[in-house]
Amino acid sequence: MFNIDNIRKDFPILSRKVHGKPLVYLDNGATSQTPIQVIDAIVDYYSNYNANIHRGVHTLSQEATDKYEEARHKIQHHFNAKHAHEIIMTSGTTESINLVAHGFASLLKKDDEIIVSALEHHSNIVPWQMLCEKTGAILRVIPMNDSGELVMSAYDNLLSDKTKLVFVNHISNALGTINPIEKIIKKAHQVGAAVLIDGAQACPHVKPDVQALDADFYVASAHKMCGPTGVGMLYGKESWLNKLPPYQGGGEMIAEVTFEKTTYADLPHKFEAGTPNICGGIAFGAAIDYLNSIGFDNIASYEHELLEYASKKLLEIEGLKIYGPKLSHKTSVISFNLEGIHPYDVGTILDKLGIAVRTGHHCAQPIMAYFKIPGTIRASFAFYNTKEEVDILVEGVKKAKMMLS
Template sequence: MLNVAEIRKDFPILGRQVHGQPLVYLDNAATSQTPQQVIDVIVDYYSRYNANIHRGVHSLSQEATDAYEKARITIQKHFNIQHSHEVIMTSGTTHGINMVASGFTSFLNPGDEIWVSAMEHHSNIVPWQMLCERTGAELRVIPMNTTGELVLQPFYEELSERTQLVFCNHISNALGTINPIEEIIEAAHEVGAAVLIDGAQAAPHIKADLQALDVDFYTISAHKICGPTGVGALYGKTEWLEKLPPYQGGGEMIAEVSFEKTTYAGLPHKFEAGTPNICGGIAFGAALDYLNAIGMDRIAAYETELLQYATSELLKINGLRIYGEGTNKTSVISFNLEGIHPYDVGTLLDQMGIAVRTGHHCAQPIMDFYQIPGTVRASFAFYNTLSEVDRLVEGVKKAAQMLS
């Protein structure tokens, strides 16, 4: 069992007030909060060994390089990745997705097919639409049902040798649905297609074993898992990363440069042009260390308790509907009050010190499917409490009374 009271002491921001009320932070699916242990790592970097990496022989540069590459190893071990060079440091999940989409431009032809799921974040839709525009490939969609689960049978039936790429989020950011990615990966591989899984929402809740999944690409963002913004990682199998061309040209990603010809560096540096977010990468590793010290299984079990309690209590409110009622989901609840715009509910909750997300959550096709303008989304983390759930429920009840 987690000692949540002690864990909360690690997060300075949780002690502040908003509009004169103690903060209840329930927007973790957008960005998680950062523990003091990670903040200290950031301060330590800029206080003691701020220097550019890989190219310097002086002590500060070597210390920064060692810390940055140690973080890469931490990411490798956390996700059970076979080789450290298969971890490409990025600015976040969107960067990783666009890197893969750009690389596949030379591999696709008119008539080829790309599949995405109906519950994707815009960052896992738009890059593939752009890729199809460049290549003449066709974008296909795995449908979903009203409970917020994928309907896989049409996908299985229509997979063919024309299918080159399949993309799916591990967990829906808008609904909390945990998708059956093991089945999707296996089916795609049977027809020779590559698979990219968007792991941004899964990483805070699930310690994905990427070798066991046999996935070709997997993307993550540090700011979803107690790390800083502006840094993330792309996992790619060695054989794919060697085939893909560099995403950007510049320093660090080269072996030799002349005005006649440039040869590229080996992995992972081939995809890491320019000075990276050094401090962010080091802090990313520290965030994973922090989570592992608590225990990802313990975190998942507690967050399931929060989800079950919040779902039960919210459904007692007249006129409240939850979107995303699949049997396999994580601690995200999207809901609306009948006849009330989600923005108005979110605004009133903010006045009570309760931070939730409102809108389409960069998943507009999901909202179009339900024929709604958006939802109120409460997303829970391991540092949230049952009493905070109670404050959310009371806040929603008050908003319903004021706005009805």
């Protein structure tokens, strides 16, 4: 049973106060909060079996290795990857994308084309621009429309036999738009292009099946999924990962080293140079266990209820505009502005009321440029938020409007 009161008890931070007011945390799009079950996993690691992994013969090392690889298998099963070695542990979505971009530098040639969408986070734009500068490949952009959705007919026109790679987010961090990634992947494969899906914003809300999607690469961060910061994953089809060269050199990623020649380890270790974030990886596995114990169908249903309620209440405020698609095409993100008022000023007042929202361009400046605005106020909801918190947000926005008008 989905019991919001019991769920909120799992998150110690939700009981604190900010500026003397109960915390209303609505910045889940930036990072989610961490339940006690994940915190306990972190404490357990450092208290009982803190050691380096894979190379030690002593008991602590073996225990840490077992727990770390167990977490890899949890991630594999959660995303339905065919093999555990298709899961590469990284520092997060950004490193995962950069790893793939680095690898494609050896596969692309001048005038090859790669396609990005207009809805991307900077982390899924800048690495590809750098790749184009390095290789002479050409970056093409799928445009967006006034509803904050991709123009799929334009995508069809961009695809050609020159297209080598397509990268798009599953869900927009700035608008909450759910992109039609199944269609995007299928159409790209028809011209022989690989596809990378940025799942950072999707994974807290849905349970992606990478085999059903037929994604070539899928990336995510633990800290969006009730896990710790500084750890994430890259899923890559075995065939693609074998084509890419190592991203970094060092310990763990080697098979044999001599001064004349080095040979590399098999997957996944080929891409995991150096001591990893062992505790983070183990805690990532614990976070996945926690989310699955809640149930993603329960999460999706409850968050959509919050989204509908909050959208209705906010739109009752005169001069408030919400950016993005209709509710059936988005997840629990509301990106909005008050007419004639800078979003930063609204966010500052909301903070004084204990309400945490994100203001600015959300690392998605092309979206803001399209709408000709400096940024938005973004309220992003999680399954541990409540309608009562929505009411507090609405009253806070009304107060900010009164003070700033």
